[in-house]
Amino acid sequence: MTDPTPYLTVTLTDLPQVPDGTLILVSGTYTRTLTGATLRGAAGHLDLTGEPFDWSPRHGTPLEVWGQLWNGRAARLIVHNARVPGDVRRRPRISPTALTGAPLNVTARVQRVGADLLAVTPDRHTYLLRGADLPDGYHHLTGTLTSDAPPVLHVTGHHDLSRAMLPPTELDLD
Numbered sequence: 001m002t003d004p005t006p007y008l009t010v011t012l013t014d015l016p017q018v019p020d021g022t023l024i025l026v027s028g029t030y031t032r033t034l035t036g037a038t039l040r041g042a043a044g045h046l047d048l049t050g051e052p053f054d055w056s057p058r059h060g061t062p063l064e065v066w067g068q069l070w071n072g073r074a075a076r077l078i079v080h081n082a083r084v085p086g087d088v089r090r091r092p093r094i095s096p097t098a099l100t101g102a103p104l105n106v107t108a109r110v111q112r113v114g115a116d117l118l119a120v121t122p123d124r125h126t127y128l129l130r131g132a133d134l135p136d137g138y139h140h141l142t143g144t145l146t147s148d149a150p151p152v153l154h155v156t157g158h159h160d161l162s163r164a165m166l167p168p169t170e171l172d173l174d
Contacts, residue, residue, distance in 0.1 A: 006023050006092075006094055007023045007024055007025040007066045007092040008022055008023065008024050008025070009024070009025045009026075010024050010025070010026055011026065011027075011041075011043060012026060012028060012039070012041045012043040012044045012045070012046060013043040013044070015044075015046065015069065015071065015075050016071065016075075018069055018071070019071075020069065020070055020071050020072075021068060021069070021070070022068070022069050023066070023067070023068055023069075023080075023092075023094075024066065024067070024068075024069045024077070025064060025065070025066040025092055026039060026046060026064070026065055026066075026077070027039075027041070027062070027063065027064050027065075027085070028040050028041040028045070028046070028062075028063065028065070029041065029060060029061070029062055029063070030048075030057045030058075030059065030060070030061045030062075030063045030065075030082070031045075031059060031060070032059045036048065036049075037051070039063065039065055039077070046075055046076070046077050047074055047075065047076040047077070048065065048067075048076070048077050048079050049076050049077065049078050049079060050067075050078060050079040051079065052065070052079060052081050052082035053079070053080060053081040053082075053109065053122040054081065054090070054109065054122075054138045054161075055082075057082060057084075061084060062084065062085060063082045063083065063084060063085075064082065064083050064084075064085055065077060065079060065081075065082040066079075066080050066081060066082070066092040067079040067080040067081075068080070078124070080092070080122045080123045080124070081122045093122075094123055095107075095108075095121040095122070095123050095125045097125075098145045099145070099148075100145055100146065100147060100148050101144065101145065101146070102144065102145055103142070103143070103144055104141075104142070104143060104144065104145050104153060105140070105141070105142050106119065106121050106125070106127070106140075106141050106153075107121065107122070107138070107139070107140050107141075107161065108120055108121045108122075108125075108127070108138075108139060108141055109137070109138055109139075110129065110134045110135070110136055110137060110138075110139050110141075111136045112136060116128055116129075117129040117133070117134065119139070119141060119153060125151070126151065127145075127151045127152065127153040128150055128151065128152045128153070129141075129152075129153055129155055130146070130152055130153070130154045130155065131143065131154045131155045131156065132155040132158060134155070134158060134160075135160070135162075137160055137161075137162035138160075138161045138162045139158050139159065139160055139161055139162075140158065140159040140161055141153065141155055141157070141158050142155070142156055142157040142158070143155040143156045143157070144156065
């Protein structure tokens, strides 16, 4: 059984017809340059803003990338995450929301910024963390949302996913 996803699957050719702000999933070849990253295909290219959430693909890797589309003078995708085709560990999904005082379960990248410990979800929700001193990395967090302005998550449990979510180290692209 697969999770339903709010991400619309499109091709690079479809991009001009897709409204701004739409959550999309698109395939192509990941290309790094001095000025950033793009997803390329026979039908064109799409500028990528932000890196894939939990790993760094190699230049020239075929990818499925999902995020929020912004058409403008040049279309760009605010990247939520990416996977190589066939990777079942990563899938597009939206982080749950909760009211203050409610329990919350999220998957997030944890990082220390100054004196604060932050958790950032793949779809770019950010929480200040309280109640646990976690190492930087990718974690599944459980806790209670104690404030929504700013969003504060009091952590009651966590599972370090950093090693479990490592990207494939050897891709046979031939």
